[in-house]
Amino acid sequence: AQSVTQPDIHITVSEGASLELRCNYSYGATPYLFWYVQSPGQGLQLLLKYFSGDTLVQGIKGFEAEFKRSQSSFNLRKPSVHWSDAAEYFCAVAPTGTASKLTFGTGTRLQVTL
Amino acid sequence: GAGVSQSPSNKVTEKGKDVELRCDPISGHTALYWYRQSLGQGLEFLIYFQGNSAPDKSGLPSDRFSAERTGGSVSTLTIQRTQQEDSAVYLCASSLAGTGVTYEQYFGPGTRLTVT
Numbered sequence: 001a002q003s004v005t006q007p008d009i010h011i012t013v014s015e016g017a018s019l020e021l022r023c024n025y026s027y028g029a030t031p032y033l034f035w036y037v038q039s040p041g042q043g044l045q046l047l048l049k050y051f052s053g054d055t056l057v058q059g060i061k062g063f064e065a066e067f068k069r070s071q072s073s074f075n076l077r078k079p080s081v082h083w084s085d086a087a088e089y090f091c092a093v094a095p096t097g098t099a100s101k102l103t104f105g106t107g108t109r110l111q112v113t114l
Numbered sequence: 115g116a117g118v119s120q121s122p123s124n125k126v127t128e129k130g131k132d133v134e135l136r137c138d139p140i141s142g143h144t145a146l147y148w149y150r151q152s153l154g155q156g157l158e159f160l161i162y163f164q165g166n167s168a169p170d171k172s173g174l175p176s177d178r179f180s181a182e183r184t185g186g187s188v189s190t191l192t193i194q195r196t197q198q199e200d201s202a203v204y205l206c207a208s209s210l211a212g213t214g215v216t217y218e219q220y221f222g223p224g225t226r227l228t229v230t
Binding site: 032036041042043044045046049090092094100101102103104105106107 | 173
């Protein structure tokens, strides 16, 4: 069965600092990969997705993620964090070819200090 | 345009009662999904509808849970004889297609269910 691991439950960064959120997946083949963000009291918003091709994908709000097959990772990055980025971030996978149901990681809560 | 909407936004019910949660997907989206977000279990897939195909019910935790989608649009998730462990936020999502590169799930704001 596929699984997603987000090893960091909670991360605190200063505004303007760079950010990297880790995501590792376990799956027999390369799955579809996603990062979602959830602000307090809000639904999930898609930041970016990877299906195939270029392993560095750009998303909204200045986020990017890099797929590394050898490490089974899909880490999310942002060069300069803004206070409004404080939220919970979820990595998710879906089976290639079906993309029907997402398996989520447990999430990483990002706190931004001013 | 209008996003995915869910109602009610909050629901408090007594243990043993039945509840119905509603989801209105984005117009034209053929796929609809239900997920549950709880403190103990994180975000879990429950059920998936794609067009007129039989739904994928593989994530439903027990036979107390059921869902239907009428006319390929609105969906209702029903929980019978609610238990305290059913307390969670129930999220609905929809997408244009269940497969392919156009796939992207858009989520609603969720229904927070509290079972007392």
